[in-house]
Amino acid sequence: MADALPTTPEDARAKAVRQLVEPGEERVRLAAELERLDARLRPLILEAVSAGVPYRRLAELTGISRATVARWGKSAEQ
Numbered sequence: 001m002a003d004a005l006p007t008t009p010e011d012a013r014a015k016a017v018r019q020l021v022e023p024g025e026e027r028v029r030l031a032a033e034l035e036r037l038d039a040r041l042r043p044l045i046l047e048a049v050s051a052g053v054p055y056r057r058l059a060e061l062t063g064i065s066r067a068t069v070a071r072w073g074k075s076a077e078q
Contacts, residue, residue: 038064042072049073 006012045058055066 045069046072046076 006015041062041064045062045064048058049055049069049072055069058064058069059066
């Protein structure tokens with residue numbers, strides 16, 4: 001059942017918070033999963049860069065931007 005129209009600013013804020021809880025929790029969970037996958041992918045990507053795989057191809061395969069691949073490569077060189 002849909003929430004009734006808010007009658008006060010407090011009701012509007014409470015409704016907004018209720019609507020954010022579930023998708024917010026999902027986003028936090030997915031962001032943590034992406035961080036875990038990035039940690040797993042980073043050494044593999046750096047190895048692929050060393051082997052001469054183009055950044056564009058790495059981006060296609062992983063969904064990680066070419067800019068991020070380049071940044072990772074530069075930080076690995078230091």
